[in-house]
Amino acid sequence: MTDIGKKKATIYDLSMLSGASPSTVSAVLNGSWRKRRIKEATALLIQNLANEHGYTANLQARGLRSSRSGLVGLLLPVHDNRYFSSMAQSFEAQVRSRGQCPLVVSACRDPEEERKVVETLISYSIDELFIAGATDPDGVHKVCEKAGLKHVNIDLPGTLAPSIISDNHEGARMLTQAIIERAQEDGPLSPDDLYLFGGRNDHASHERIRGFRAVKRVLLGADPDVCIQPTGYSPAMTARAFEAFYEGHGKLPRAFFVNSSINLEGLMRFLALHPHETFADIIVGCYDYDPFGSFLPFPVFMIRQDSEAMITKGFAILDADRGPPITHLVQPTLVPPRTALTGPLDALRDIE
């Protein structure tokens, strides 16, 4: 590492220093030198010089020329949520292990923003894109298609590109059954005692609600519409729904299904405004896993979606190239209350 503080070395600098031509330097440094029949001695010379001067390729230049950037994008609705941030963590690890550079961005569940963000990514010539939880996957698809960008949908399916989603229907069934059985330990449960909060007009919510209603009808014999409270993906709206119910009934439902950990945050907001003792006996199911959510002062059954498997599957599909726009299901798992699962962080060594 000499030349501290100077501009970064380029192949032209190394060309001067080594006496070789820029193209030779380029070939040596990008690994194609055997194909180009460069003498091993020359290669070694140049590699040493490169190390010595701390050469690193200008990836913009490389990307411009080769129209491949080595960037892989992950489009997220939001970051600050364990499901998506854990997905980002797995994504990064997998992209790195493939020698590419991960690029994680969020688009705030705004279809317009989603398209804009993807256009920006395309302007950087990213090679592949994972579209997670997009509000308008098909809109994003069109943008990608126009640019010839390979992409898959994760978490929420589109009709135009291959999708990998969690088996929301089955997950919801497991979760619903778990909370019903648990609630029944405390005495018979009537259909009015079991609600669902959260979710909106997207595929995941539909499937979850469908699974919830099916199991409820079978186990409790009825399934009134009033027990379904789709509040969108917003803690504030969800809190308002709980508040409304509470005002009407003087208590929360004995058991309820919460559509996502974001909605579960809405429950926290509600709880903050009311004494804890009032709700000591509720049973909650949450479609998402959060390590702290699992230890709340009432039983919380959770569904852990396997985002790591989804990413893996996503790469498999992208590698297979041009798969049909099929939807692949990944099985989630039911997590009983008071469970601390390990996550991607556990793969990290902890120094000292």
Place this chain on the structure above:
Amino acid sequence: MTDIGKKKATIYDLSMLSGASPSTVSAVLNGSWRKRRIKEATALLIQNLANEHGYTANLQARGLRSSRSGLVGLLLPVHDNRYFSSMAQSFEAQVRSRGQCPLVVSACRDPEEERKVVETLISYSIDELFIAGATDPDGVHKVCEKAGLKHVNIDLPGTLAPSIISDNHEGARMLTQAIIERAQEDGPLSPDDLYLFGGRNDHASHERIRGFRAVKRVLLGADPDVCIQPTGYSPAMTARAFEAFYEGHGKLPRAFFVNSSINLEGLMRFLALHPHETFADIIVGCYDYDPFGSFLPFPVFMIRQDSEAMITKGFAILDADRGPPITHLVQPTLVPPRTALTGPLDALRDIE
């Protein structure tokens, strides 16, 4: 949007179509056309053509030429943690509002990885870098410096670049005092009843431990070394520390300070293995805020670090250009148990 499926339009394409030269097209499309005295009519013509053909600039080419990419990086230790993911969320919003493109990457608290990741970012000619919670900020600094990259440290300070960190000492004092006072409501607290778990050999941990010990000594009269259990930033290690204490004493300390929400996950792992009733009376302080952590079945005082303010301050420093390597403190806030704060997500509109 004509030309669906064809290659992306370039300034050369628009040059052909409009009859103007590529440089004119470029000037029109990057906004510098008034400076270059381009006729308004020409500009409009070209802008219309650009819209019609869905032109978007190739940002790699632009970056290559102008050596400014419009990218701003945020280097994180990990994603899946509310503190950092919430920081990522604020970061994205602020970068976007400045018309740049956010690039969030994690380096797993590995100094080697940190440097490698930053070198990669530099290869993409990023314009500015926020280094959050780096294990070796000064190592990263050297890499940046060599490339002439403007950067600031967030969360963990370095000695060579401006740093913005939370006031760990003061935060720890507040937190310690809060849990002591709360614990004393249940009867007198002896020094042996108050422990600290987590943290390692970094500035934040030092300061927090220092604040903890100072307050403890004043309020409880003593501060035995054995009560400090630095377990690193690892849930597994932290869980082991709790387990060890439990084996030795048949219970957990009456009150304890947990160094971060990552360490608090270690407590969850411990709790998962033991019946809840055993620990109903513990008082916990956690240096980090997590909305679910705040509602655990025992009082959890938390410290909310103001990552949004840190990012804002970071931009101010970068904009001021070449600030001295001073450390700026941002005040955190004490969050009482059972509190649901709003976060960056609340800024999002929620469409049905």
Place this chain on the structure above:
DNA sequence: CTTTTTTGCACAATCGATGGTGCAATGACT
């Protein structure tokens, strides 16, 4: 000692955008 083959590398075009420079056409002014 030629002729052919192989080895090792240099040359130059190219990716798409930027910005300094120069020059023709137009208008203003004496």
Place this chain on the structure above:
DNA sequence: AGTCATTGCACCATCGATTGTGCAAAAAAG
């Protein structure tokens, strides 16, 4: 009409890498 300033734009080098092509020198074949 001649001089000068202004307007409006084209030309071209450049950023740093990649890659198809061509051509000497060395090695092998005859």
